[in-house]
Amino acid sequence: MSHDSPPQPLTAAPGTPLTGRLRPPGDKSISHRAMILGLLSQGETRVEGLLEGDDVLRTAAAAKALGAGVERLGEGRWVVRGVGIGGLTDPAEVLDFGNAGTGSRLMMGVVGGQPVTATFDGDASLRSRPMRRILDPLTRMGAQVLSEAEGGRVPLTLRGLNEAIPITYETPAASAQIKSAVLLAGLNAPGTTTVIEAAATRDHTERMLRLFGAEVRVEPHGPGGHGRKISLTGQPKLRGTDVIVPADPSSAAFPLVAALIVPGSDVVIEGVMMNPLRTGLITTLLEMGAQIERVAEREEGGETVADLRVRMSRLTGVDVPPERAPAMIDEYPVLAVAASFAAGRTRMNGLHELRVKESDRLAAVAAGLAANGVRHSVEGDDLVVEGDGTAAPGGGTVATHLDHRIAMAFLVMGLATKAPVTVDDGAMIATSFPSFLPSMQALGGRIGA
Numbered sequence: 401m402s403h404d405s406p407p408q409p410l411t412a413a414p415g416t417p418l419t420g421r422l423r424p425p426g427d428k429s430i431s432h433r434a435m436i437l438g439l440l441s442q443g444e445t446r447v448e449g450l451l452e453g454d455d456v457l458r459t460a461a462a463a464k465a466l467g468a469g470v471e472r473l474g475e476g477r478w479v480v481r482g483v484g485i486g487g488l489t490d491p492a493e494v495l496d497f498g499n500a501g502t503g504s505r506l507m508m509g510v511v512g513g514q515p516v517t518a519t520f521d522g523d524a525s526l527r528s529r530p531m532r533r534i535l536d537p538l539t540r541m542g543a544q545v546l547s548e549a550e551g552g553r554v555p556l557t558l559r560g561l562n563e564a565i566p567i568t569y570e571t572p573a574a575s576a577q578i579k580s581a582v583l584l585a586g587l588n589a590p591g592t593t594t595v596i597e598a599a600a601t602r603d604h605t606e607r608m609l610r611l612f613g614a615e616v617r618v619e620p621h622g623p624g625g626h627g628r629k630i631s632l633t634g635q636p637k638l639r640g641t642d643v644i645v646p647a648d649p650s651s652a653a654f655p656l657v658a659a660l661i662v663p664g665s666d667v668v669i670e671g672v673m674m675n676p677l678r679t680g681l682i683t684t685l686l687e688m689g690a691q692i693e694r695v696a697e698r699e700e701g702g703e704t705v706a707d708l709r710v711r712m713s714r715l716t717g718v719d720v721p722p723e724r725a726p727a728m729i730d731e732y733p734v735l736a737v738a739a740s741f742a743a744g745r746t747r748m749n750g751l752h753e754l755r756v757k758e759s760d761r762l763a764a765v766a767a768g769l770a771a772n773g774v775r776h777s778v779e780g781d782d783l784v785v786e787g788d789g790t791a792a793p794g795g796g797t798v799a800t801h802l803d804h805r806i807a808m809a810f811l812v813m814g815l816a817t818k819a820p821v822t823v824d825d826g827a828m829i830a831t832s833f834p835s836f837l838p839s840m841q842a843l844g845g846r847i848g849a
């Protein structure tokens with residue numbers, strides 16, 4: 401897949417119920433981190449169930465360019481031979497992260513904490529995304545920004561010191577990417593690096609750092625204990641280890657909502673990671689009256705996973721509190737689709753971070769709803785969707801702005817609207833869910849070119 405290739409429009413049409421079983425691909429957050437911690441470890445890291453989406457493949461290529469041995473052994477099975485903290489080499493070429501915010505920002509944390517120089521770049525979407533949120537703390541840790549595009553964006557060139565300076569940093573936004581970049585830079589700092597977040601965000605970096613042998617202390621922080629104080633002891637010896645990647649709840653969200661809105665559907669989604677910092681969508685849908693059963697709960701790769709049995713449900717509008725946003729940040733586009741089929745008003749509060757994703761998702765969702773005859777409004781940082789409990793009209797074409805989640809959300813919508821829904825470009829779906837089309841088709845979904 402290339403971001404220079406011609407757009408690939410796709411259309412979803414209403415049809416028969418969705419039935420059967422589906423296993424979503426490996427979690428994107430954990431897949432990026434497996435590559436990065438593999439690079440920073442000594443010895444071999446063996447990964448099972450890696451997401452082989454474009455975003456993660458870019459991180460794998462960057463790990464290789466920084467000195468790791470990276471080899472694909474079979475489907476989802478990879479081995480990374482690490483160089484250890486301090487053992488990175490200057491990459492010969494620009495690190496092109498394509499569409500990937502996570503890969504680029506976490507790797508900036510790695511480079512910013514080590515004596516290497518690397519240039520980061522990406523596609524038009526990544527070039528529009530703010531990087532000061534990463535560069536600011538890294539500069540405090542001693543990194544130098546040798547060049548950057550206007551407004552602190554990629555392409556940018558970064559160089560770290562021989563040793564990073566340990567800092568205490570309060571993140572200015574609820575962002576696991578900012579937290580992770582600081583912790584990864586802190587791996588090469590003599591002393592303790594502390595990150596304080598006002599609201600807990602996904603904790604995969606902390607969990608995986610421990611798995612690889614680092615000492616990480618996590619304490620509740622702030623009013624109600626909703627925040628976290630995370631302290632990392634610098635310059636540990638990371639040891640390569642085995643990583644089993646559970647299925648991505650953010651990808652599971654698409655077949656899940658599809659099964660809820662397509663009449664007569666009954667689907668099982670297998671092996672979905674149930675980390676509570678990722679399950680805000682399920683909590684919300686249950687409040688809306690969704691029939692989602694968690695079956696066969698078990699432990700896989702240090703996370704609880706479950707199979708989800710999902711049946712078509714009559715949904716009712718709800719208020720989604722802003723403090724839930726970090727646990728479902730990538731799921732709002734598809735929640736807006738579910739809300740279009742619910743009876744009454746769904747208000748999603750506090751969505752400012754959606755404006756700095758692969759696209760301005762607040763604007764892109766609103767435009768997609770408008771194109772498909774769904775009543776809605778954007779009030780400040782809140783999105784309000786009004787449904788009447790029947791099928792939304794559909795019939796529109798949605799501009800996806802190089803955003804995989806916008807593409808998948810509106811294709812899900814088109815499986816249940818009165819008229820088909822078209823998205824202008826489905827190419828970016830390959831960044832996070834390369835098997836989306838065949839998987840949805842296997843359930844009976846009518847999606848195609």
Ligand SMILES: O=C(O)C1=C[C@@H](OP(=O)(O)O)[C@@H](O)[C@H](O)C1
Nearest residue numbers: 429502574575576577578729730
């Ligand atoms: O750390 C991660 O793996 C991610 C963090 C989130 O971004 P922010 O940190 O910008 O909220 C999320 O949107 C992204 O898809 C993955």
Ligand SMILES: C=C(OP(=O)(O)O)C(=O)O
Nearest residue numbers: 499500501502503730757
């Ligand atoms: C925001 C996302 O990813 P990233 O920031 O890694 O581009 C996403 O996958 O929805």
